[in-house]
Amino acid sequence: MRKNVKEALLDAAVTLFSRSGYNAVSLRDIAKEAGANLGSLTYHFGSKANLLKEIYARHTQPMNARRLELLGEARRIRDAEDRLAAILRAYVVPAYISSSEGDGGGAEFTRMRAILSAESNPDAKKIIADAFDDTSRIFIEAIAECVPGAPQEGLVWRSQFLLGALYYSLINPERVTRLSNGQVDGNDRDAAIEQLVQTAQAGFSALAAQHTSVKDAIPEQRIN
Amino acid sequence: MRKNVKEALLDAAVTLFSRSGYNAVSLRDIAKEAGANLGSLTYHFGSKANLLKEIYARHTQPMNARRLELLGEARRIRDAEDRLAAILRAYVVPAYISSSEGDGGGAEFTRMRAILSAESNPDAKKIIADAFDDTSRIFIEAIAECVPGAPQEGLVWRSQFLLGALYYSLINPERVTRLSNGQVDGNDRDAAIEQLVQTAQAGFSALAAQHTSVKDAIPEQRIN
DNA sequence: GTCTATATAGAGATAGAC
DNA sequence: GTCTATCTCTATATAGAC
Numbered sequence: 001m002r003k004n005v006k007e008a009l010l011d012a013a014v015t016l017f018s019r020s021g022y023n024a025v026s027l028r029d030i031a032k033e034a035g036a037n038l039g040s041l042t043y044h045f046g047s048k049a050n051l052l053k054e055i056y057a058r059h060t061q062p063m064n065a066r067r068l069e070l071l072g073e074a075r076r077i078r079d080a081e082d083r084l085a086a087i088l089r090a091y092v093v094p095a096y097i098s099s100s101e102g103d104g105g106g107a108e109f110t111r112m113r114a115i116l117s118a119e120s121n122p123d124a125k126k127i128i129a130d131a132f133d134d135t136s137r138i139f140i141e142a143i144a145e146c147v148p149g150a151p152q153e154g155l156v157w158r159s160q161f162l163l164g165a166l167y168y169s170l171i172n173p174e175r176v177t178r179l180s181n182g183q184v185d186g187n188d189r190d191a192a193i194e195q196l197v198q199t200a201q202a203g204f205s206a207l208a209a210q211h212t213s214v215k216d217a218i219p220e221q222r223i224n
Numbered sequence: 225m226r227k228n229v230k231e232a233l234l235d236a237a238v239t240l241f242s243r244s245g246y247n248a249v250s251l252r253d254i255a256k257e258a259g260a261n262l263g264s265l266t267y268h269f270g271s272k273a274n275l276l277k278e279i280y281a282r283h284t285q286p287m288n289a290r291r292l293e294l295l296g297e298a299r300r301i302r303d304a305e306d307r308l309a310a311i312l313r314a315y316v317v318p319a320y321i322s323s324s325e326g327d328g329g330g331a332e333f334t335r336m337r338a339i340l341s342a343e344s345n346p347d348a349k350k351i352i353a354d355a356f357d358d359t360s361r362i363f364i365e366a367i368a369e370c371v372p373g374a375p376q377e378g379l380v381w382r383s384q385f386l387l388g389a390l391y392y393s394l395i396n397p398e399r400v401t402r403l404s405n406g407q408v409d410g411n412d413r414d415a416a417i418e419q420l421v422q423t424a425q426a427g428f429s430a431l432a433a434q435h436t437s438v439k440d441a442i443p444e445q446r447i448n
Numbered sequence: 449g450t451c452t453a454t455a456t457a458g459a460g461a462t463a464g465a466c
Numbered sequence: 467g468t469c470t471a472t473c474t475c476t477a478t479a480t481a482g483a484c
Contacts (some may be wrong), residue, residue, distance in 0.1 A: 005450075021343045023247035026477060037451055040478060118342035118395050119245045133402055140403065148348055156404045157419035160391035162398075168388025171342050175387075179379045195381035202430035203423040211451090229468075261469055266461060268467090288450060455480070460471075 006044045008034040014055055018112035022052065022121050049123035049222060052116075056127050058110045064135045066094040071142060084146035087195045091139050092166060096193055107170055107189065114167035136163075143204055150207035158207070162200045171187065238279055246345050248277065250316050273347040276340075280351050281321065285334045289360045290318040297367060307338040308370035308428060309347035310419045318389060320417055331394060338391035349369065354376045360387075367428055374431035382431070386424045 007118070012034035016025040027048060051151045070090030077083035093108040111159040116124040140155050169176075169192050176186030185191070230429040236258035240249040251272055294314030301307040302434045317335040340348040364379050369381070393400070395414050400410030409415070 018304055019344070021245070021247065023245065024345065026341065028477080031433070038478095039452075039480090040450055048478070078262035078478090115342045115344075117392075117467085118339045119248065120243070120339075120395070121248065124323075133399070145294055152404060153415075154410045154419065154422075155269055156400055156408050157416070158423055159403065160393055160400050160410070161385075161423050162418065164389040164392025164395075166388070168391055171344070175357070176380055176384050179383065180363065180376060184377045184380050189360075191377075192381070193274075195378065196385065198265075198378075198426040198430065199385050200384055202426045205424065206426035250463090252459080263453090263462090263470075264468055272460070382459095449484105451482100451484075453481085454481105456478090458477075458479095459475080461475100461477095463471085464469100466467105466469075 005034070005036045005040050009036055009041060009044060009051075009197075010055060010058065013051055014108055014112055015054075017052075017153060018108045018115065021115045021119050022124060044153070048056070049127075052123060053127050055109075055112075060132070063109065064104075064132070067135055067173045068092055068138070070094065071139065080146045081201070081205065083141065085197055085201050087139065087142050087146065087199050088162070088204075089193070091162070092193055092196055092200075095166060096189055109174060110166070111170040114171050117167070126188050147204050147208040150204070155204070158203050159202070161203065162196070165196060229258070229260045229264050233265060233268060233275075234262055234282065235277060236260075237275055238283075238332055238336055240299075241276075242277075242332045242339065245339045245342060245343050246348060251275075273351070276347060277351045279333075279336075284356070287330075287333070289316050289354070291359055292313055292362070294318070295363065302318070305425070307428065308367065309421055310425050311363065311370065312367050312386070312428075313417070314364045315386070316417055316420055320389060320394070320413055326414060334390070335394040338395050341391070371428050371432040378431045379428070381425070383428050385427065386420070389417050389420060389423070 009030060012027075013030050016033055018031055019025075028038055030051075032040055041051065043061075046052060049168050067090055068091065069085060074083060074086035074090045077086050094106065097106045113128075116128065135158060140159050144150060144152075144155055169186070173186030173192075176184055233254060237249075237254045240253055240257055243249075249268065250263050252262055254275075259392060265275065291314055295311060298307060298310035298314045300308050318330065321330045329350075334445055337352075340352065360383060363382050368374060368376075368379055393410070397410030397416075400408055
């Protein structure tokens with residue numbers, strides 16, 4: 001079933017970090033979850049901070065690659081509203097969907113990132129760096145082309161709100177279930193994606209709606 | 225300057241918890257920040273969990289009271305779009321604004337809540353309870369009246385996204401500054417509120433926009 | 449490469465002097 | 467009511483057997 005101890009340790013670490021954060025999880029917890037020994041953790045990773053670093057190294061690139069791949073497809077859509085929705089979906093889906101392998105880890109990894117960003121742990125801060133900012137910038141540019149005349153300030157704030165909404169939906173899905181008295185399932189990820197994309201789309205579109213209709217916007221032809 | 229040691233300890237605890245979370249902050253850190261002794265913490269609060277409990281007790285009621293007060297004012301607005309914006313502002317402002325005293329603590333307390341919700345700490349989970357859910361439910365109802373025909377599912381998800389966006393903007397304001405290459409200040413709270421209210425308004429309005437214009441919606445006269 | 453045993457530091461909590 | 471001193475537990479990290 002398991003390839004090797006190192007893999008098992010990495011998987012166990014993501015699972016536990018995504019559940020309780022970085023500080024609350026001890027190396028002992030991770031070793032136990034992986035069915036391995038405490039010593040093997042120091043052997044493979046040296047320190048807790050370096051373990052986190054390797055988790056990021058493993059997931060960051062595939063997730064962003066998948067996002068950019070989907071973004072490329074989305075950009076070929078002519079209708080501005082449809083394109084905007086597809087761009088947003090390209091950003092959200094790879095972060096949200098549970099994955100089998102090699103595509104960045106999906107929801108569990110994203111949930112871990114959400115918690116780490118909240119904890120603002122010194123170890124994590126060094127690692128997170130701006131690896132994701134580059135991708136976000138590319139997406140903001142693509143979104144801007146769908147919403148002609150939108151001020152940069154509005155675009156940036158809305159991208160912040162989108163990420164916050166995404167994070168919180170992964171962190172606290174139970175609140176959705178509770179607030180709806182059980183009528184809506186906060187753990188329904190397909191529904192969450194759909195609602196999130198629709199909501200973000202409305203937010204971004206409104207930036208242009210003041211003067212021109214978004215429907216009329218046709219961007220310059222893009223070589224992609 | 226300081227009333228007594230207990231107050232100083234409570235203030236120091238909120239400050240540190242809102243900065244680094246619950247797990248990462250030790251009782252020693254709090255005592256030091258308050259200029260008090262470690263022993264006084266156990267004397268006044270008994271345990272770390274109970275300290276957190278007292279922080280909640282101190283801030284929850286005033287913050288929600290202020291929200292409901294502003295909600296009462298907002299509900300008197302006739303125009304549905306204007307009313308929606310005012311309702312959203314009533315929800316956001318008390319959570320976001322730095323406070324002098326007695327109004328629930330504002331941004332620092334909200335930031336602490338954001339981090340605690342991410343850490344999903346066992347101590348915190350018991351305390352947070354559903355004290356805030358009641359208020360959220362009231363707001364969702366008020367919002368629903370501004371968006372006739374909106375499905376409950378959409379309203380609940382959007383309220384989730386709103387809270388997530390609010391939380392993340394307090395947790396990681398630097399990202400806004402970074403993404404905009406310094407052109408937008410992520411720590412400008414007035415701007416954040418304005419952008420957040422506008423964005424949420426667009427999201428909620430879109431729920432009704434499919435069939436009827438929001439502008440036409442007039443709610444039943446409310447006794448308030 | 450994986451284990452056991454252990455060093456060292458720091459946590460929450462308590463007892464008792466003042 | 468606030469301090470010092472200390473108990474007990476658990477953390478990260480290391481050393482060395484296998």
